[in-house]
Amino acid sequence: MKLIILDRDGVINHDSDDYIKSVDEWMPIEGSIEAIARLNKAGWTIAVATNQSGIARGYYDLNMLDAMHDKLRQLVASEGGQIGLIAYCPHGPDDGCDCRKPNTGLLKQIADYYQVSLTGKWFVGDSATDLALAERMACQPVLVKTGKGLRTLSKGVNPNVLIFEDLVAVTDYLLS
Template sequence: MSKLIILDRDGVINQDSDSYIKTVEEWQPIPGSIEAIAKLSQAGYLIAVATNQSGIARGLFSEQTLQAMHEKLLSMVNDAKGKIECIVYCPHGPNDTCDCRKPQTGLIKKIESALKTSAINAWLVGDSLRDIEAARKAGCKPILVKSGKGLRTLKTYPAIEAEIYDDLADFAKVLLSQDH
């Protein structure tokens, strides 16, 4: 039984924007997401984040700014007595040929390597078709949350093959209730 949970970032952990999250100030957690990560990590789950960040390739923000956003996230989770084991990201644009941009599985492979664990049967929580496709390709259990772009994804792909939750806090509550 895998104790690994891979989270998409924008729309799952923090508020998303069609014009990208470009500054540390714009990076705002979705209510309940930080506490959900803390509860999951306290329950023994390894939490990893895999995020496409094409805003870097588009010149909208720098890798230093992205690093500062991730430090804010790690600090908030730490303050809530939780832990994120690793954060991996794809800095490429949609037209770059890379193996890391979801729905490719390069980010998941990076997580497996960093944490020396398999992502087979790990949960992958996302808000887009790309997340669900990456989960399937990597042998993960796909979870779609309605936060972020999740409702739009569900409307476009009503037959999407994934467990569906309102948001990360809802997923965490259900998963932790099944543990006992």
């Protein structure tokens, strides 16, 4: 199975230090929706692994998160693609859950759902926690410079991390 795992905020949609709290605030990064559809049309399954602590913080509820994900799915469908499983952590940083990245719960959900090993599967993120999780699960860590990517890159990354401008560049590489 050709599976790619994407972080959401900063990879697919614009991120904000004030959190993405509504459907109106959920705005795709230029080219990301089309990139997902292109991957999907080329036989890739796209899963999403995202921390959503805004729920625990009371900034939005599960219905709003579902509405944001519905918008994502509809936009990708309008380009002829589809998003697979969206695994999310609704907990805050001090809740002690096993799903908040860089803990492994979200990726274990994805592995269980698809009944695959994640060894070598690409995990695209924009933060140090994304990269740490990818390495913990033996995924290929991929950093995009969108979102918090440049900030992450400025602090240094391991030499095994692949670095791309954005999700479009990742897609171009994978489909070339």
